[in-house]
Amino acid sequence: QIPKKQLAAVSDDASGFEIKEIPVVQANELEPGRALVKVLYSGVCHTDLHVIKDDWPVKAERPCIAGHEGAGIIVAINDPISKLKVGDKVGVKWIAHSCNQCEFCIAGEEPLCLEAKCSGINAQGSFMQYCPAYTSQLTPIPDGMDMAEAAPILCAGVTVYKALKNSRARAGQWIAIPGAGGGLGSLAVQYAKWMGLKVIAIDTGAEKKKYCQEIGATAWVDFKEEKDIVSAVKKATQDGLGPHAAIITSPKPEAYLIAMEYIRPRGTVVAVGLPPAGAYVKADVFFTVLHNKTLTSSYVGNRQDAIEALQIVADGHVKCRIQTVPFKSLEKVYTQMEEGSLVGRAVLDLFA
Ligand code: 8ID
Ligand code: ZN
Structure with missing residues (x-):
């Protein structure tokens, strides 16, 4: 009734x-x-x-x-x-x-x-x-x-699932996820793992660190404790060149000021988090060109993305x-x- x-x-x-x-x-x-x-x-x-x-x-x-x-x-x-x-x-x-x-x-x-x-x-x-x-x-x-x-x-699920597709990162590669302990970010860590990626989780605090490690992040960078986030993120990858992609899920603008710097040559930054009006992405023009870096974005997903994102959870790969x-x-x-x-x-x- x-x-x-x-x-x-x-x-x-x-x-x-x-x-x-x-x-x-x-x-x-x-x-x-x-x-x-x-x-x-x-x-x-x-x-x-x-x-x-x-x-x-x-x-x-x-x-x-x-x-x-x-x-x-x-x-x-x-x-x-x-x-x-x-x-x-x-x-x-x-x-x-x-x-x-x-x-x-x-x-x-x-x-x-x-x-x-x-x-x-x-x-x-x-x-x-x-x-x-x-x-x-x-x-x-x-x-x-x-x-x-x-x-x-x-x-959260459909958005990060689609963002990972848009990152063009492939199995075996590295991906950085600022905001990894939050709603979008913690799902991004898991979908990324399911896709065979190696994850560098960026967020803050002991509880988020523990959780990100539990769900399979290989490396952790605390954005409040770490003085040089760019070096720490690069160092986390075995060859020190930085991750192949980054999915920015932070709702604050700071994460957008450094991501284009720490991704590796030919890497992709995917803008997802939506800070308040007046936020900008920072990219050094010279090295964006010399290192062939890409800035892209991802906005929720379509009906099929939503169906797929749910099915991956229903199949038990992401929780x-x-x-x-x-x-x-x-x-x-x-x-x-x-x-x-x-x-x-x-x-x-x-x-x-
Ligand atoms: O389609 C889209 N593009 C889309 C879809 C859904 C949500 C975009 N969003 C946007 C939201 O509007 C919001 O701006 O994504 C952002 C994140 O949403 P959320 O995951 O729902 O937020 P949360 O659960 O609060 O998690 C945010 C995490 O970011 C961390 C926080 O500690 C938290 O764990 N964080 C912050 I604040 N600043 C950070 C920084 N500088 C940071 N992590 C790394 N570096
Ligand atoms: Zn939302």
Whole structure:
């Protein structure tokens, strides 16, 4: 039975959000192309914090409901064309909808669609118990998969999986991952290992160090303790030439100032972390040219990337370290994220 009221984390302005009761869109009120998803779990991504704090050049349409790592069940649907049906387990991602007709959508690059709707920006996200989601971008969740563990894969997992593909790094090569102890980074370490790469984890603190080593990082560099990060990262590779690629998952700009320096000749830096407005990548022109270095970027992933990222977890190759907490702990999660004390991912239980 679909209730009339639900709890949702609603933000009116950059001062924060409030978990309050709002109406549930009823089955007969669903717009065409929508499904009502009962969200069981939602991961909390650092992006949600950027959206709430309003520190990005892209602004949310307020009042907004953030959350884009939602794992839930379809309880109603108004879409005769979709193969989805009531009872299906699905994921709510960052990309909530796209036009499906522009050159980007046609090529499987929906995140680049100029009309894309994003959860928390111009579509309601997963920090609500009953999300009226567009069917077009819902991701099927494999049977038997733990729903709380599936949640973080819908943004953090798919994003780093796609970024690793875009890094062009191959089995046997080295990859540096600044932000390795966080949500995206700790998944990046694991997908990278699964792809046969050797990982240099860059982050800070004893707990993150221990965790990164547990999940298979070969080397560790503490960005707060280490005075010369560039040398330390290069030294970590056997020949001292530096990693073949780096995936920057840090939400702070500092990691972007040194990465082009420590990657090896012909190496690739993949920009992923999205610091507040005004951040820049630093690259020395002379040595970027002489050493044939590449700067590229990676923005979430498409529908197929999401399916693949989930399947790799379902097959047991990657496991997100999650800390499941009640919905009402969202504020506390943001605080921990801000202080940098979260290891892995916090996942909200929307009904606890
Ligand atoms: O599609 C995309 N490109 C995409 C998708 C999803 C998220 C981008 N993001 C962005 C987020 O908006 C955010 O800016 O990626 C960034 C990281 O998100 P997250 O993984 O959800 O954040 P986290 O869990 O807080 O982890 C961040 C880690 O970075 C470390 C912290 O200690 C933490 O473990 N870190 C920091 I802060 N500064 C660092 C530095 N200078 C650093 N690690 C290395 N060097
Ligand atoms: Zn995210």
